[in-house]
Amino acid sequence: MSFFSKSLKPLFIVTGLFSLSLSALFSAHANEHENKHQHDKQHVHNERADVMVMNGYARATFALAKTGAVYFTLHNQSDSDKTLVSVSVAKEVADEAQIHTTVMEGDMMKMRELTEGVKIKPGEMVAFKSGGNHIMLLGLTKGLAEGSNIPITLSFDNGSELKLVLPVKKDEAKGHHHHH
Numbered sequence: 192m193s194f195f196s197k198s199l200k201p202l203f204i205v206t207g208l209f210s211l212s213l214s215a216l217f218s219a220h221a222n223e224h225e226n227k228h229q230h231d232k233q234h235v236h237n238e239r240a241d242v243m244v245m246n247g248y249a250r251a252t253f254a255l256a257k258t259g260a261v262y263f264t265l266h267n268q269s270d271s272d273k274t275l276v277s278v279s280v281a282k283e284v285a286d287e288a289q290i291h292t293t294v295m296e297g298d299m300m301k302m303r304e305l306t307e308g309v310k311i312k313p314g315e316m317v318a319f320k321s322g323g324n325h326i327m328l329l330g331l332t333k334g335l336a337e338g339s340n341i342p343i344t345l346s347f348d349n350g351s352e353l354k355l356v357l358p359v360k361k362d363e364a365k366g367h368h369h370h371h
């Protein structure tokens with residue numbers, strides 16, 4: 192019995208520290224993580240861009256949050272490369288929108304701005320999701336309330352723009368067990 196408690200205790204502490212540092216990391220980015228299941232689709236088609244946006248939404252935040260994340264899948268339906276070069280957000284919502292990616296540095300997950308954008312090859316689908324490429328909203332004016340909508344504009348290298356109004360949704364992964 193005493194052998195058990197001796198050998199189990201250090202393991203427990205290590206696990207606790209790990210999840211603590213993880214949550215500290217993610218809260219810095221308004222929990223830019225999770226959200227795996229989404230069922231309702233929305234298709235916004237723009238003739239000039241020839242890029243379709245699917246499953247777009249912004250993740251709901253707490254009222255005082257300063258950062259938020261937007262996710263969607265882009266489908267290039269044209270026969271030439273398209274690069275998402277920048278994203279802008281309505282001033283009433285946030286100061287700025289950036290294209291981010293998530294990289295591992297050692298055992299740390301970090302966010303990086305993709306200043307050259309994200310290229311989508313003809314016929315290809317690129318998902319912007321938690322733990323990967325995503326759109327980061329910086330300087331939120333009042334957090335993102337579930338059920339509201341946010342206007343954002345995607346700009347492509349050929350000068351075309353996609354104006355979207357995306358729903359704000361709760362992180363569905365929350366309250367569930369973590370699946371890997």
Ligand SMILES: [Cu+2]
Binds near residue numbers: 223291302325326327
């Ligand atoms: Cu980010």
